[in-house]
Amino acid sequence: xxxxxxxxxxxxxxxxxxxxxxxxxxxxxxxxxxxxxxxxxxxxxxxxxxxxxxxxxxxxxxxxxxxxxxxxxxxxxxxxxxxxxxxxxxxxxxxxxxxxxxxxxxxxxxxxxxxxxxxxxxxxxxxxxxxxxxxxxxxxxxxxxxxxxxxxxxxxxxxxxxxxxxxxxxxxxxxxxxxxxxxxxxxxxxxxxxxxxxxxxxxxxxxxxxxxxxxxxxxxxxxxxxxxxxxxxxxxxxxxxxxxx
Numbered sequence: 089x090x091x092x093x094x095x096x097x098x099x100x101x102x103x104x105x106x107x108x109x110x111x112x113x114x115x116x117x118x119x120x121x122x123x124x125x126x127x128x129x130x131x132x133x134x135x136x137x138x139x140x141x142x143x144x145x146x147x148x149x150x151x152x153x154x155x156x157x158x159x160x161x162x163x164x165x166x167x168x169x170x171x172x173x174x175x176x177x178x179x180x181x182x183x184x185x186x187x188x189x190x191x192x193x194x195x196x197x198x199x200x201x202x203x204x205x206x207x208x209x210x211x212x213x214x215x216x217x218x219x220x221x222x223x224x225x226x227x228x229x230x231x232x233x234x235x236x237x238x239x240x241x242x243x244x245x246x247x248x249x250x251x252x253x254x255x256x257x258x259x260x261x262x263x264x265x266x267x268x269x270x271x272x273x274x275x276x277x278x279x280x281x282x283x284x285x286x287x288x289x290x291x292x293x294x295x296x297x298x299x300x301x302x303x304x305x306x307x308x309x310x311x312x313x314x315x316x317x318x319x320x321x322x323x324x325x326x327x328x329x330x331x332x333x
Contacts, residue, residue: 179203291317 137145142165147157162169170178179199185191189210196205212220224230229237288305294317295303295310303310 174199174202176204 143160146166147154147160179195179202181187186195192203192205193210195203196207196210291310291314292302295313298313299309
């Protein structure tokens, strides 16, 4: 006998397979709730039956010679050709959706007076206008508040710009002094750099006279020579101080 566990497993597997097939075979569009979202690829080639199949079927039903079929370059079925050259029958109301004002506005916007729609009836009613006004009061700021807020923002930006210009003027007045300090500091740095290079060259020449070659700056012999030179300088300064005293 087949165990109950095996039967439960098989039933669960069948349910999962059925669920997978339902999901995979379902036609699902990401934005199905947005009107006019389908493009020509979805409306023509993915329709059931296909748009091209309809086109072939219409030609077969017409019993016309097949040579004339090559002159039909659009390869569209009749219900889509009617959009390019609409007739009176095309504008006849056939569904509840076509009775709505939004649809009629769109139709008049695309085809104009050919649609036979009076544009005077497409404007909003008094009820709709009052509803929109109430909604604007509840959800949006009135025009006066928006204008006042914009004026306040402009005044604030103007004040900030004026303060910035005053700060720039003050800094420009201080600029000559700052430039003098900068140039003096730069001159001191250049003099100190020249003295440092002269001192290093003198020490290198001294090392060459003593060792017979130019040593590296990190050579222990050269470092020892630098220490001796600094000590001699210190002794010279002390002697000068003693003489002055």
